[in-house]
Amino acid sequence: MNPTTTPRLTAADLRQLPRNVWLLGWTSLFTDMSSEMIYPLLPLFLTRVIGAGAVSLGIIEGAAEAANSILKILSGRLSDRSTSRRWIVMAGYSISSLVRPLMTFAQSWPQVFMVRIADRVGKGVRGAPRDAMLATWARQESRGLVYGFHRAMDHTGAIAGPLLASVFLALSAGDYRTLFSLTIAPGAIAVLLLFFVSEGARPGHAIAGAAQERLFGGWSKLPARFYRFLIVLVIFTLGNSSDAFLLLRLTDVGLAPAWVPIVWAALHVVKATSSLYGGSLSDRWNRRGVIALGWGIYAATYAGFATIDSIGPLLVCFLIYGLHYGLVEGTERALIADLTSEEMRGTAFGVYNAVVGIGALAASAMFGLIWTVVGPAYAFAAGAVLALAATAMLFGVVPRKV
8 A cells, every 4th residue: 555645644543542552652651751860871870970980881781681681582471371461561660660769779880780680670571561462452454553652652751751850950960869769750650550451351262372381382383474574683683783872973073962862852752753653654554665664764874874974964864863763663563463473472572572682782792893993984884784684685574465
C-alpha cells in the first residue's frame, strides 16, 4: 500500500488505543523521567562528587548493560511459561523505582555500581514481557502505532527528566544527592499505574506447552524467518554505537558544553514526535520499507558526521538522526510480533532486546577503537557502511508483507 494514499495519523487514532496501552505508555514516561534525572549527570557525579575516573564509568555502564541484556532473555522466556506476564513487568519496574533513589547515599564508585546494576536489572526483567503484553492488545494492522506510541511516551519522559534536573540544579547548584532522592516520586507513580493494568487469561495451549519445557528450551519454536531477521539486525547493530560519540563529535567541532543538555533534549523531541508517525506508517505501508528508510537515514547521518566539520550542518544531521529512531524502534518491535506466535513472543522479544543490547556494547567498543587509532571520520564511515549493508540484506530476508 502506498503511504501517500492512506489517511494520516490523527488524534482519533490515539484515542482508540486500548486503555492498557495508554497505562503502559504513562508508566514508561514516568520511569524514563526518573531515570533521565540521574543518567546524564552520572559522569559529573562520579568525577566531581565522588572523585572517581572515566574507567569506573566504563565499568559501571558496561556491566549494567550486559546484565540488562542477559536478563531480557531470561524474563522473556519466563513470561512465556507463566500464566501472567503482568507480575513480571511490575517486579521489573518496582526494582528500578526502589533502588534508583539510593544513589543519594553513594559515597564510592562501587556503591554507584551496585545501584546502577540493580536499576538495569529491573529494566532487563520488565522489557521483554512488557513488549509481549503490548502485542496482545494490538491488532496486526495497528501494532506499529502501538509500539510507536509507547516509544514516543518513553522519549517524552527522557525529555522531561533532564529538563527538570536542569531547573533543579539551576536553583540548587551542585545538590545532586537531593535531586537523586526526588526520583522516587515519578518512580512511584509509574509502579502505581501498573495496578490499573488488566491482563486477560493467556491461551491455555500456550501455558500447557510452555510448562513441559525447560526455561532454556523451546527455541526451535521460533520460526526461521525470525532468526534470519536477527542476522541482519546484528549487522546493523555492530555499526550502531552509543549516541555519546555523536555528542563528543559535536563538542569537538565547537558545541559548548552548556548546550549539550538542550541538544540532547531536542533529539528526544524528534524521537518522540517521529515515533508516532513511524509506527503508524509501518501499519499503512509495510514494516520492511519503514525499517529500510530508518536505516538509510542512519547511514546518511553517520556519513555526514564522517565528512562534515562545521557545527551548524552537524547539528542538522544530529536532529535528522532522531528520525531513524522514530522510524525503526516501534516498527522493529511490531515486526517481531508479526514474525512470532503469542506462545513464544516473550522469548522472541527477550532475544531481540539482548541482540540489540549486546551488539551496542560491541559496536561502541569497536567504534571507540577505530576513533582512537585512525580517527572519528573512519569510525563514523564504518557505521554508515554497516548500516547500508544491513539495509541491502533486509530486502533479501524479510518479505514486503509478513
